Amino acid sequence: MIPILDLSRQYQALATELNDALLKAAASTQYILGPNVKAFEQEAADFIGVKHAIGCASGTDALVLSMLALKLGTLHYGEPAEILTTPFTYIATSETMAQVGATPVFVDVEPNSFNLDMKQLEKALTPRTKAIVPVHLYGLPCNMNEIMAFANANGLAVIEDCAQAMGAEYQGKKVGSFGDLGGFSFFPSKNLGCMGDGGMVTTNSDELAERVRMLRVHGSRQRYYHEEAGLNSRLDDIQAAVLRVKLPHLNDFNAARQAVAQRYNEWLKPLAEFVTTPSVPADRTHVFHQYTLRLNTTDASVRDAIQASMRDAGVTTMIYYPVPGYSQQTHANLHCNPMDFPATEALRAQVLSLPMFPELTEDEQRTVVTALESAVKDNVSGFNRQPALEQVY
Numbered sequence: 087m088i089p090i091l092d093l094s095r096q097y098q099a100l101a102t103e104l105n106d107a108l109l110k111a112a113a114s115t116q117y118i119l120g121p122n123v124k125a126f127e128q129e130a131a132d133f134i135g136v137k138h139a140i141g142c143a144s145g146t147d148a149l150v151l152s153m154l155a156l157k158l159g160t161l162h163y164g165e166p167a168e169i170l171t172t173p174f175t176y177i178a179t180s181e182t183m184a185q186v187g188a189t190p191v192f193v194d195v196e197p198n199s200f201n202l203d204m205k206q207l208e209k210a211l212t213p214r215t216k217a218i219v220p221v222h223l224y225g226l227p228c229n230m231n232e233i234m235a236f237a238n239a240n241g242l243a244v245i246e247d248c249a250q251a252m253g254a255e256y257q258g259k260k261v262g263s264f265g266d267l268g269g270f271s272f273f274p275s276k277n278l279g280c281m282g283d284g285g286m287v288t289t290n291s292d293e294l295a296e297r298v299r300m301l302r303v304h305g306s307r308q309r310y311y312h313e314e315a316g317l318n319s320r321l322d323d324i325q326a327a328v329l330r331v332k333l334p335h336l337n338d339f340n341a342a343r344q345a346v347a348q349r350y351n352e353w354l355k356p357l358a359e360f361v362t363t364p365s366v367p368a369d370r371t372h373v374f375h376q377y378t379l380r381l382n383t384t385d386a387s388v389r390d391a392i393q394a395s396m397r398d399a400g401v402t403t404m405i406y407y408p409v410p411g412y413s414q415q416t417h418a419n420l421h422c423n424p425m426d427f428p429a430t431e432a433l434r435a436q437v438l439s440l441p442m443f444p445e446l447t448e449d450e451q452r453t454v455v456t457a458l459e460s461a462v463k464d465n466v467s468g469f470n471r472q473p474a475l476e477q478v479y
């Protein structure tokens with residue numbers, strides 16, 4: 087079976103260095119906020135091009151800490167602050183808003199980029215809107231110029247959800263360096279992954295950095311003195327040791343992902359009538375956390391049949407994401423109407439993510455493409471045979 091992701095290949099390639107780093111971290115016994123965390127925070131800040139990087143326990147906590155640092159929680163607002171975001175993302179993006187007592191306000195996406203549709207943002211503004219959380223989905227940066235201009239014009243804070251996009255650039259600058267804060271995940275499957283859970287907040291603001299550092303240790307700047315309710319959310323020193331081994335390789339990992347994507351794009355050209363491959367605007371780089379196609383049909387049963395046929399041919403594919411934020415039970419209190427999100431409703435039926443990881447071989451990719459070709463052939467009648475939607479770029 088060709089997996090969607092095979093972590094063992096990366097581990098094998100770096101095993102000597104990783105094992106050595108793990109043993110040293112274990113022997114140091116400085117497990118909490120030890121020397122590897124300090125060093126990694128500096129190395130990661132240099133990599134992203136920001137003043138501060140602050141390690142924490144997960145990408146989810148990176149978002150919670152960012153929202154609390156900006157005082158978007160119930161502690162600071164009588165009425166819940168409203169935060170604009172995309173429904174087409176992993177649940178952590180909006181779940182964390184609910185956790186701090188803010189209200190997620192979902193805005194539809196733009197089909198080609200899968201990211202927030204800038205044309206829809208204005209309509210979602212209310213006097214209670216305090217922030218916007220754009221998500222660089224699948225590793226493709228959002229249009230940060232437009233987002234920052236919109237945020238500045240309306241007095242909104244910006245938290246970039248960079249969980250899937252470490253190393254991606256917009257106009258020559260790395261994601262996580264545009265907004266007030268950026269949240270990163272080091273979940274093992276991410277472009278830079280550790281051996282468990284881990285995360286990081288980035289910022290250029292000394293004040294926000296101080297607040298995040300305070301909030302990650304129970305709201306405390308001085309031991310046993312607590313100024314507000316925080317979290318216990320540190321990056322483990324052992325995980326930081328792993329990340330320090332991998333970070334110098336991240337550009338190579340991302341370049342390998344881009345090469346895999348380039349081959350898929352090329353080899354899938356004969357299927358252009360049936361599948362739309364990811365497109366990348368000239369002013370940004372895509373780090374392909376996922377390689378996600380759109381099938382040129384909005385009949386989810388066709389996509390599901392294609393997925394099943396590929397599985398039978400030994401190829402794993404995934405659907406990121408089958409249920410948008412506004413349809414999740416956890417957000418039922420928001421009473422959203424799916425009809426207000428036509429682009430997201432179409433995408434949830436169309437998307438199919440193919441195996442993607444730096445070590446995927448050309449032979450494996452050929453098997454994936456052959457399986458897709460044959461699955462499409464078997465399901466031709468389910469396509470509406472519309473040419474691919476016009477690219478907006």
Ligand SMILES: Cc1ncc(COP(=O)(O)O)c(C=O)c1O
Pocket residue numbers: 144145146147175176178179221247249250270271272273283284285
């Ligand atoms: C877009 C997005 N945001 C946030 C997260 C949360 O990261 P973590 O799993 O490290 O908590 C993820 C993780 O999958 C993600 O994909």
